[in-house]
Amino acid sequence: MVYDIIIDPFVQMVEQPDFLLQVLWEGFVSGILYALIALGFVLIFKASGVFNFAQGIMVVFAGLTLVGLHENGVPAFLALLLTIGVMGVLAYGVERVVMRPLVNQPDIILLMATIGLTYFLIGFGELVFGGEPKRMIADELWLPTGSTAIEMGDGGLVILQHIDIAAAVIAMVMVAGLGVFFNKTRIGRALRAVADDHQAALSVGISLNQIWAIVWFAAGIVALATGIMWGARSDVSFALEIIAFKALPVLILGGFTSIPGAIIGGLIIGFGEKLGEIYWGPMVGGGIESWLAYIIALIFLLFRPQGLFGERIIERV
Amino acid sequence: MFYREAGQFKTSYEADQALFPIRQDRIGLGIILAIAFVVIPLTANAFFLTSIMIPFLVFALATIGLNILTGYAGQLSLGTGAFMGVGAYSAYKLTSIFPEANLILVILLSGVFSAGIGVVFGLPSLRIKGLYLAVTTLAAQFFLEWCFIRIPWLYNYNASGAIEVQQRELFGVIATGAAATPLTRYFIVLSIVIALTWLVSNVIRGRIGRQWMMIRDMDIAAELIGVRPLTAKLSAFAVSSYLCGVAGAMMVFFWLGAAEPSAFAISLSFQVLFMAILGGLGSLTGCYMGAAFIWILPVLLRVLLPSLGLSVAAETVQHLTFMIVGALIIFFLITEPHGLARLWRIGKEKLRVWPFPYG
Numbered sequence: 001m002v003y004d005i006i007i008d009p010f011v012q013m014v015e016q017p018d019f020l021l022q023v024l025w026e027g028f029v030s031g032i033l034y035a036l037i038a039l040g041f042v043l044i045f046k047a048s049g050v051f052n053f054a055q056g057i058m059v060v061f062a063g064l065t066l067v068g069l070h071e072n073g074v075p076a077f078l079a080l081l082l083t084i085g086v087m088g089v090l091a092y093g094v095e096r097v098v099m100r101p102l103v104n105q106p107d108i109i110l111l112m113a114t115i116g117l118t119y120f121l122i123g124f125g126e127l128v129f130g131g132e133p134k135r136m137i138a139d140e141l142w143l144p145t146g147s148t149a150i151e152m153g154d155g156g157l158v159i160l161q162h163i164d165i166a167a168a169v170i171a172m173v174m175v176a177g178l179g180v181f182f183n184k185t186r187i188g189r190a191l192r193a194v195a196d197d198h199q200a201a202l203s204v205g206i207s208l209n210q211i212w213a214i215v216w217f218a219a220g221i222v223a224l225a226t227g228i229m230w231g232a233r234s235d236v237s238f239a240l241e242i243i244a245f246k247a248l249p250v251l252i253l254g255g256f257t258s259i260p261g262a263i264i265g266g267l268i269i270g271f272g273e274k275l276g277e278i279y280w281g282p283m284v285g286g287g288i289e290s291w292l293a294y295i296i297a298l299i300f301l302l303f304r305p306q307g308l309f310g311e312r313i314i315e316r317v
Numbered sequence: 318m319f320y321r322e323a324g325q326f327k328t329s330y331e332a333d334q335a336l337f338p339i340r341q342d343r344i345g346l347g348i349i350l351a352i353a354f355v356v357i358p359l360t361a362n363a364f365f366l367t368s369i370m371i372p373f374l375v376f377a378l379a380t381i382g383l384n385i386l387t388g389y390a391g392q393l394s395l396g397t398g399a400f401m402g403v404g405a406y407s408a409y410k411l412t413s414i415f416p417e418a419n420l421i422l423v424i425l426l427s428g429v430f431s432a433g434i435g436v437v438f439g440l441p442s443l444r445i446k447g448l449y450l451a452v453t454t455l456a457a458q459f460f461l462e463w464c465f466i467r468i469p470w471l472y473n474y475n476a477s478g479a480i481e482v483q484q485r486e487l488f489g490v491i492a493t494g495a496a497a498t499p500l501t502r503y504f505i506v507l508s509i510v511i512a513l514t515w516l517v518s519n520v521i522r523g524r525i526g527r528q529w530m531m532i533r534d535m536d537i538a539a540e541l542i543g544v545r546p547l548t549a550k551l552s553a554f555a556v557s558s559y560l561c562g563v564a565g566a567m568m569v570f571f572w573l574g575a576a577e578p579s580a581f582a583i584s585l586s587f588q589v590l591f592m593a594i595l596g597g598l599g600s601l602t603g604c605y606m607g608a609a610f611i612w613i614l615p616v617l618l619r620v621l622l623p624s625l626g627l628s629v630a631a632e633t634v635q636h637l638t639f640m641i642v643g644a645l646i647i648f649f650l651i652t653e654p655h656g657l658a659r660l661w662r663i664g665k666e667k668l669r670v671w672p673f674p675y676g
Contacts, residue, residue: 051448101651107447108393109650112594115587116646123639131632245459245583248452256448285467294456301445301453 009279021158023278024271029164031270032171033233036226037247038254038262039174040219045256047191047215048099051107053114056244057121058220062087063227063236067137068129076140087220095213103198103208122238131238136231143232167229171263174225178218178259187214195257249297258309265308269293319668336518353507358500366499367572369613374510375568377608380592381517381601382560387590388598389521390553391533392442396454397561397589399461402581403431404562405569406471409480413473420487424509424566431562432555434461439554443547446536458583465578481575493570502571509567513560518601520556529553530599561589591642595649597656606657614638 013020040055065086069079098113139145144162151157182188193201194211202208230240250269254261277289320341327333337343357370383397408427411418438457442450465471472480484494491497492505520526528549531539540546569576588611596607615638622629622637629637653659 098647098651105650108387108391109654111393111448111451112590113647113650115590116643116650118643119587119591119639119646120643123636123641123643127633127636127640131636245455248455252449252452287463287467290463291456291459294452294459298441298453298456301441301449 004283005280012279018158023274025158025160025164027271027274028267029161029167029233029270030274031267032164032168032263033226033230033266034243034246034250034269035263035266036167036171036174036222036229037243038250038266039171039178039259040222040226041247041251042254042257042259042262043178043215043219043222045251046195046259048194048212049107050099050110050114051256052219053111053244054117054121055219055223055247056241057118057125058087058090058223059227059230059243060236060238060240061090061121061125061227062220062224063136063231063240064125064129064134066224066228067134067231067236070137070140071134076137079137080141083224084221087224088217091216091220092213094216095209099212099216100209118241122241126238133235133237133239134231136228136236141228143228145232161233163229163232170225170229174222175259175263181218182259187211191215246293249293252297253300253308255309261309269296272296319671321669334522336515336522350511353511354504358503363499366503369616371499371503371506371572372568373608373612374506375564375572376589376592376612377605378510378513378567379561379564379589380596380604380608381514382557382564383589384593384596384598384601384604385517385521385529385560386553386557387593388600389526389533390529390550390557392439392446392550392553393448393451394454394557395451395583395586395590396438396457396461398581398583398585399458400431400435400558400561401565401568401585401589402461402465402578403434403558404428404565405576405581406465406480407431407562408566408570409473409482410471412483412485416483416485420485420492420570421505421509424563424570427566428559428562431565432559435554435558435561436551439551439558442550442554455583458586462578462581462583465581477577479575479577480569482570493574495574497571506567506571509563513563514601517556517560521601525549525552525556591646594646595642595656597658598654600655600658602661603656603658606661610657611642614641 037055037059040058041052044050044052044055062083066079066083069082070076074082094117098117102110102113144166147159147161149157149159180188182192190201190206190211191214193204193206194208198208201211227236227240230236230243234240246269250262250265252265253268254263254265273289273292276292277286281288322339322341325338325340327338332338337346357366361370379397379401382400383394386392386394404427407430408423411423411427412420415423434457438453441453445453466478472478475481482493484496485492487501487505490501492501521529528539528544529552531542531544532546532549532553536546539549565581569580573580592607592611593604594607595610596605597603615634618634618637618641619631622634649656
């Protein structure tokens with residue numbers, strides 16, 4: 001039993017390096033996608049202290065809008081532009097209807113408000129676009145859809161999906177772009193000021209409402225990118241909503257306010273989850289992917305509650 | 318004025334501490350109980366009992382459970398569905414191991430298992446709070462759901478993977494299974510829910526309940542004046558999970574009759590959370606109102622929309638329900654964070670001072 005848990009998985013890893021590489025690659029890719037969702041959370045949390053539970057459904061909603069528009073005869077790239085517009089309207093609406101009246105409420109109230117928003121978007125999305133899964137229009141958006149098999153020395157194969165590589169590249173570009181945006185631009189600096197202290201930011205003439213609309217819009221763009229990438233791997237459907245729950249442990253690992261933290265947390269969860277599922281999962285009957293991330297996050301929480309790169313020291317009771 | 322309380326003097330400590338010190342409240346409660354125990358059984362048909370009243374009562378109890386934790390003790394939980402599942406599965410195991418045991422006893426005992434597991438997942442609340450705690454309760458949700466699927470012992474190695482309730486008798490009457498009449502099941506559920514509500518209302522008014530509210534309002538101050546967070550928080554988790562567990566057990570035994578693990582998925586947690594928010598966080602009456610509202614809303618929509626001349630499919634109703642519930646959650650959080658219970662209280666105030674706006 002002890003041998004099975006401590007030694008045997010590693011023996012397997014060494015004996016079949018190509019399989020291990022494949023598993024690691026899968027972990028890397030899902031890690032990137034988790035990180036993309038977490039990025040949307042971080043953006044909003046950083047600028048308003050709101051934990052946006054609706055980020056997951058925004059991913060689905062963005063993907064569905066894109067595919068739904070295309071199905072109704074809108075050319076792919078026009079649909080993409082229109083979807084960006086829809087996310088902008090959503091951002092403005094959320095700021096106006098939900099966030100503005102709830103300024104200064106406790107965290108828990110805001111969290112519950114975003115859960116309400118989640119339900120609203122689920123109902124609205126299903127009403128408009130229907131609940132059945134849809135195929136993502138990856139080809140029409142000129143995304144690579146093939147795959148490459150790399151031969152290992154001993155005859156093993158590692159298969160790389162091109163869309164996964166594209167996802168990784170896009171994620172990196174996005175993170176770099178957001179980094180520049182936060183640190184170099186006027187709006188970025190205003191964002192950080194709002195995050196630090198609402199009142200102080202207001203008193204030097206920064207418009208809170210405008211800033212919030214901007215972050216929600218940025219989070220909407222991130223959601224759209226995530227929706228496209230995730231949708232190209234599996235179909236676009238409301239089942240994707242479950243990935244929102246994966247972003248929570250990622251955030252705990254990375255810290256609620258750190259963009260690099262979201263990426264690294266996502267990768268840790270991605271790798272940990274796949275390795276755990278493949279090598280240790282069979283001992284308990286498999287399917288441990290659904291909760292392993294949480295257990296990793298919980299253990300981590302005990303040692304470093306603010307996360308890897310988190311700024312805020314969590315209150316101890 | 319429609320009624321007034323003037324002249325109702327309290328002349329003893331007992332009278333002052335009574336659960337319902339005002340005569341009109343006692344009369345109102347009496348009327349409600351009379352309707353629940355006499356009028357509904359006499360007039361209602363089987364559909365009304367099984368599809369509306371029994372689920373409503375079950376959800377009301379689960380909502381009370383969540384409200385203890387979130388409304389009274391201030392700890393957000395997203396794992397209600399899983400705790401209900403623990404109750405359901407332990408009741409199922411208990412009744413298959415001890416088929417002769419009294420059914421009420423089985424139901425009430427099953428909550429104890431749920432309470433134990435709730436305390437285990439409540440332990441992190443001693444170090445973390447708020448959003449972080451929501452994550453640990455989500456961990457409970459996903460981990461327990463996985464257990465219901467992957468541990469065959471829990472469902473007696475059934476091929477279907479679901480738990481099915483066998484026929485059991487209570488005091489010589491068939492109480493569970495397909496042969497049980499809706500009326501029997503309704504009476505059992507109603508009695509358990511009312512008894513537990515009464516117990517809980519006394520706990521809340523007492524020492525433990527005060528401690529919960531102190532922890533909720535300002536934990537550090539509470540600690541300074543001698544509330545131990547350990548006992549206060551863990552007792553909140555225990556009582557809350559106990560009630561959820563009993564609700565879950567009743568849900569399977571008296572309402573559904575059989576349940577798959579997916580019945581206790583996260584959507585159930587959210588449903589109960591919405592009932593608690595809409596009804597009013599920190600109010601027992603609100604739990605009943607919230608449960609009634611969220612449970613009856615889809616039924617109402619299904620009836621009302623066609624009468625307005627709109628023909629709608631079943632799934633459209635469901636989507637509309639999602640939208641309306643989501644919008645209402647946001648609306649209530651913004652305008653009336655204390656929910657329907659607060660509206661009810663305002664209504665009572667108005668009746669008391671009518672026709673004057675203030676009094």
